[in-house]
Amino acid sequence: MSTGIDWQAIALSVRLAAVVVAILLAISLPIAWWMTFRRRRWTFVVEAIVALPLVLPPTVLGFYMLLAMGPRSPLGRLWEALTGHGLAFTFEALVLASLLYSLPFVVQPIAAAFAQVDPTLLEASSMLGASWWRTFTRVTVPLALDGILAGAVLGFAHTLGEFGVVLMVGGNLPGVTRTVSISIYDQVQSFQLDAANQTALLLLAFSMAALVLVYGFLRKPWAVAPGA
C-alpha cells in the first residue's frame, strides 16, 4: 500500500456518501412526511424501526447483510440472476448497507422539522386552492429546509465514517469497497501510523466542519443578535 493519504479511499467514501444521501433524501422525505402528517395508531412502530440502526451494533447489521447477500438467500439469488455476480464485496452492497445504517440520521431531523411547521399555514395553502404537491414543495419543504439540510449533512458524515458494516461485507477491494475508515484501520494494522494519522486528521477536520454546519443550520447565530 502506498504511504500517505489514501486519496482513492477518500474519493470512494465521498462517492458512497453522496449516492447514499441522494437516495436517502428521496426515501426520507415521504417517510418523515407520513410519520408527521399521517399518523396512525401504529406509527410509533414505524418510528422504532427507523430508529433501530441507531442502537443496533454494526456487527449485527453486517452479519445479517452478509447472510442476506449470500447465494443461499432470496436477495442474493435475485441479485445474481439480474447481474450475473454476487452482491457481497461490491459498491452496491455498501450502498445498500449504508442506506439502512444511516436512515435514522436523515429521517429524524426532517421529521422534527416537519413537526414544527405551523399546520395553519398548510391549511391556508390548501384553502387557497394549492394542490397537495404544491403545498408540499412550496410551503412544507421550504419551512423545514434547515432540518432537511441538517439531515443531509448528518447522513453524509455518518456514511463517511461507517466502519463495522463495511468491514463485515466489504472484502477490502481498493477503489470498490476500501473506504476511508477501512483504509485507516489497515494503515494502523500495518504500522503506517504517520499515514493513518494524516488520513484520520483529515476525517476529523471534515467531521468537525460538518457538525459546525449542522449546528449552524439549527441555531442560526446570524438570525438573532446574541443576548437579544
Next chain:
Amino acid sequence: MKLFQATSRTALNRLEPQLRYNHGLMTRVLAGRLLATVFLLVASAVPAAAQLALAAASDLQPVLPEIAARFQRATGQTVTITYGSSGNFVSQIQNGAPFDVFLSADDGYVNRLVTSGHADGRTSVAYASGRLALWSRSDRSLILSAGLTSLTDARVRRIAIANPEHAPYGRAAVDALRRAGLYVRLRDRLVLGESVSQAAQFAQTGNADVAIVALSLTMAPAMQQAGTSVELPASTFAPITQTGVVLTRSTKGDLARRFLQYLGQPDIAMLLRRSGFGPRP
C-alpha cells in the same frame, strides 16, 4: 422568523435528548444509584489476579481452548484467551494491552515487539508452523484437487484470503499464488478478510467461492461439514512460524514461561499436529 427558531430548537432537542432531562431531585437520586450500579459492574468485571491472559492468533481458535483446559487441569491456574489478527495485537500490546503471553501466527510480529522492548526475546518459542489450505463449500461443487490451478476455473469469481498487509496467512496465500505464477491472473478475484478466520467465513457464508486459509480452520467441525479442503504443499509458500513470547509487562512471568514450555510437551505437540498445524521449524 419565530417559526424558524422554533423549528431549530426542536430539531436540536432530537439531537441532544440529554438536554431535555429534568434536573429535579428525583433525577439526581436516580442518577446517583445508576452511577453506583455502573461502578459495581465495572469493578466486578476486573479479572481475578491469578489468571494468565493470552493474546492468540485466530488460527488457534479451534485448538487453543483444549490446550488451555489441559493446562488449567495440570497447573490449577486459569487462562483467558483473546483472539485477533497478529498485527492488531502488536499495536495493542505496544499501547499497554494487559496480556501476559502473545501467541503470534508469525515470528516477524514477535521480533517487532522484542525490538520495541514489549516482549522478552529470551522467552520466544517457535511451537508449530502454519499450514495453508483451499476450502470451498460442497454446494459449489468445485474440484480443488488440482490445488491453486483449480482457482482458474471460470466459476471461481471470488477468492477470500486474509489481508496480506497484516495477516501472515494472507501473506502466505499471496506468496503461494505468486510462486505458482497465478497472482496477476487471479488478483482481481481476491477479497480480503480482516483476519484469516474472516476470510474463511466469507467462503462459509457462500459469498466467496473459495478461501485460501489456515488448514487448522478448515478442520473445525462447522467447516468440515459444510465443505471440502485441499492442503497446499508446505514447499509452495514462505513458512509461517507460529511463535509465542512472554510480554515484558506481565507480572506472571513464571506462569507465562511455563505455558510456553507446556506447548512443547509431546501430547500438546501431537494435539497441534492433529488440529492442522505443522511441526515446529
